[in-house]
Amino acid sequence: MRFTLRQLSYFVAAGETGSVTRAAEQVNISQPSISAAISHLETEFGVQLFVRHHAQGLSLTPAGQQLLKAAKGSLRSMYELYDVASAAIGTVAGPISVGSFRTFTPLIMPEIWQGFSAEHPDVKMTVTEGSEADLLEGLRMARIDVALTYALHMTPDMDFQPLAELPTYAVLSAAHPLADREQVLLSELENTPFILLDMPLTRQYFLNILDQSGVSPRIAAETASPETLRSYVAAGLGFSLMSVRPRNMSAPNGLPLRYVAIKDEFPLMQVGLASLKEMRRTSVIDAFEAYCREQITTGALPGMAP
Structure with a gap:
């Protein structure tokens, strides 16, 4: 050869x-x-x-x-050799390509990557972040092995292992009149401009939440960057919605934010690991899932509030 x-x-x-x-x-x-x-x-x-x-x-x-098509099959067969060797010596070894949803990548993925690599030093892990649509495409094209994402848009060709359930919060600047409330109805924010997270599938989810609450948002800005969104909100340009609440309540521009629980009743967002059903699971993927389950369900990750 x-x-x-x-x-x-x-x-x-x-x-x-x-x-x-x-x-x-x-x-x-x-x-x-x-x-x-x-x-x-x-x-x-x-x-x-x-x-x-x-x-x-x-x-x-x-x-x-x-x-x-043949090359991808050959590479998958090569990866299976790691499983054989790992089973023989009782260790977890080999490559894993992980996809991560963009909004919570900076909050939890650095600790997951570092911790999993420390626990399994013979694993070579790579991480790609993207929108829900990007991750589903990456799984189907075998660019990634497993994706840390939401269950919202899973399709029949995907396997999804839930890890946690997250509520959706209203994100407000610290100076907003409702910022000190413990809970808020979305109808109370109808007169406040809305900052929309413009990512495939995600934008429609948040617009549907507002529609179900009878709120017609006045969209002041749209951005695909969660960091830019938080900075816009912190600067007082409007409010937004997010399903991840970090412990650090400051936006990237240094201004304070408030994450206020929503009184309106919506199903909790499930976070978990997605993989393509037809793809063979490896011992590395199993080990990664076990590690994520331990870290996320116990609230051990510093970037995500319990």
Whole structure:
């Protein structure tokens, strides 16, 4: 065999992202290394794998599409060797690619990553953050093995293991007249401008909450960044809704925030681990799920309030 599994993984990254630049970012390697791997495989197999579009990325050829499917299967088989070796020596070892929902990635993922890696030093863990839609696509395309996300938009092809239930809070600036309340009805905030978290699937969930409460929001700003949203709210530009309440009540701009419980009755948001049903579970995934369950259900993570 005159090619390496590493070259194969670089090809898979390029095929899934459609871009040498994004592939390099995904596998944390230089762009020339990605290009060299693709060129080597094209020479080795005697086929063109991609059509190169100037400034517009890559498109897989029919031969490239077939090889991509086979390459992903080969890499999955390679990962299974880690399970065999781990079982033989009684340790957990091998790679795991974890996806994490963007709103709570900075709050809990650093501690999960550090703690899990310390407990299982032979595991190589990578983390990708994104919206719910990004994570579901990543699971289906086998870019990630498991995703820490909400149960809200799970589809029949997904397995979901719940870890915790979270209420939705009204996020207010410390100067808002209702900021010192323990609870608030959403109808009491109807005259306050609304800051919308504009991520696929998420935006509609929060708009549905307001609609169910009979509130027609006056949207003052939309952003896909949770950090920007908190800074807008803290500056007094409006209120927002979030289902994660960090212990640090300051926004990135240094201004204080208040997370006020909502009186309106809504189902709690389930946080858990999603994976593709047809994908074989490895001992690393099982160990990661067990670790997350222990940390999240016991409230051991400093970035998330109990």
